[in-house]
Amino acid sequence: MELKEALVKIRKVFLYSLIVASIYGFFEILISVFGYVFLYPILKGFNYFPFLEVNLHPEGRISTISYEPPFLAIYLITISGWMFSYILTSKRLTRFLPTFAIFVLTYFSGSRTGLIVIFFQGFVFLIFLYKDLRFKKYVINFLAGALVVFSVLLVFKGEKVIHSVTEKMNSLNFQKNLTKNVSNQSRFGMQYAALQVFSENPITGVGFGQQAYHNRTHYPSWATRNNYEFELYYKNKKEKAFPPGYNLYTRLLAETGLIGITLFLMLLYFSLNEIRLLMKKAKEEEKTILMIVSISLLGLYINWFQIDTFRIYGIWLCLAILIRIRYNKNLILKNE
Template sequence: MLEIKNLLEKFIFASIVLSGFDGIAVFKIFLFPYGYFWMTSIGLLIYFFYFRYRNIYVTNVFKGYCLFFLWVIFSTIINLPNIIGLTFKGFMAEKIMILELMALVFLLLMIIYYTEILLNKTNIISWVYKAIRISFYITLVFAFVQFLAMLDIDIANKIYIETQKIFNTQYANRFLNNYEEYITGISGSTKEPSAFGNYISVIFPWLILGTMYLKNNKIGKWLVILAIICVIYSYSRTAYFTISLEILIILFICRKNIFNIKFLLIGILIISAGLYFIITNDEVLEKVINVFSSFGENAETNRMSSNITRISLQVAAFNMFLANPVLGVGLGQFGFHYPNFLPDWAFLSPEILTAINPNNATMYGSYNTHIRVLAESGIIGFILWVNIIIKGFKNYIYVLKFVENDKKNLIKLIILSYGMSLTGFINFDIYIFFYYWLLVILSSVLVMRIKKGEKIL
């Protein structure tokens, strides 16, 4: 059994390594295209084959998720008469409901699997960091090719297009015909710069953590600098906002280390690298300014349209909640109802005209999982969803009480990463954003290990 557990541990490690991929087309046999999904799925099959008769570790996160899961099922069953037979843009409401239900079942099984395996893992924080670091190495390879493609280097363009056929199911066809339009910035192994912003915002505190607290990590500070450079050339609003906020928070968390020569040198290198790459290139400087002004009256037309689309769809979700405050409209049903709840000003965006066109095959989401939960599962579902998030924060605060003073900042950086993982739910409206679930599971595992009298660092 020890060999099986070691194998299952490796599948979790591989899931973290592949977490940056969100559209692997070569593995279409799996339900979702996310890189971590198929590695975790294989691990789940092995886990439940060998350990199906074992008792489940009932953590507070597991309890919270079960309550949310049961309410979603209940509210959806009540809404079934309105779901069955409903279609929009060629999509069937009951089919989308089943797919979303499968995603929630997958997360439930993932919580069970990850909890048991991680409970028996020693040096768990450094282990997670190593997996994240390998993941970032892969991201850097993609980022380098994308950067060369942005410079119109022919061989880089060809490599970029070929990799999109394999690693990006969402945008692959668009890239083949008009790749210049979609190489808008570095996206690493994710589907677009915005998704890259979510990914980098979660791993950035871990890169800092590895640099400051883990031994034999000479390359760590260079990874931090490269992360900043990738963010600059992503031209992503999400990446710019989250990383800027993180840097300010990290400076506050580590304020006692500011006069430490190592920390000071790292900070100077990061700031210098960022300023150099912005100031010395007029085109980069202009794009950076456009990102920071994207919510102002001088924003570029496409960014203004994007802002209107995102905000109006979230307003539609809130209006949907007001019309169905207790039960919501049912799991996966936002896309079938949003045209009836859009505000009048939403139609200023050409994207919204596409969103409501029944002849266009693109089904739009709410761009915010939290408000989607409110619309689809009502106020009770939303409270139960927020309850899971709060449990994660409470777990990490509990852990803080039991670590040495010189290691408290390490846990604070993980809390920052956990907080930033919520941006994955704000930018998109998917339930299965990997890093959030990894970190909320990790929080409960650390608490259980402390209560068992085991070391966590």
């Protein structure tokens, strides 16, 4: 498959999925956030989709076609770079809609990781645009316009804007929420336990897939106290599912030690460095797809700080594309 064909086909699949997710999310926001419950029967129509069960979250967060808000965040992180790229390759006014949908869904998902990572990805994309002479002026105008809009909102809706921003900032204060938020207690407690296992087995770890067996003796009391998740799931011997580690890096430290984490970090470094080297001589579609891959990989590598599975398909898709581009370069050099 040529790079242009790969770019168009993969991006189109993600776009169609985003359209479905956005329609679902639109009704979910109206019902869960704004209280228009009479729209719920319309939302239930999505139950006719295979593998999809309509489920509203009582705390006013949304998950659209995903099971939970964190999974929605992973989905949005995966496709964000592909959706941003429409701004580069399309001349239609609608080219901004996919990016707009990404940020709206991220905001209402309430996912702390999603907020951090996707806004970081957006910042990286702005850097790419600013370096391109064709878009430098648009970036400056966009930032100036955003500042004006925010200032106007502060003047007319200052109290609501400040309250909304403060609420989101407080949700990102992990230290402050550690004793109040069960999710934070579980995540940091699991990561702490994994680091204790690593300290006891620093070179080779305890063996791949063995984290859960060793973590259970290191759960800190500040994480398990008044935490229903440990009683119901992680310390429940009748529960068949393995307790999650919530961080792939601490998991690898515990299971594979310094040897394993070093090899893994080398893979991450070489993938990002390969993008940097290829970008120097890239043109047109190749440059666009490298930008997409870099934004996706950066976001998904950061996301691994809060999930401990390798089953994040966006990463392997991006690495496959990177290998394909590298193969093309080697083929060209060989022919020359």
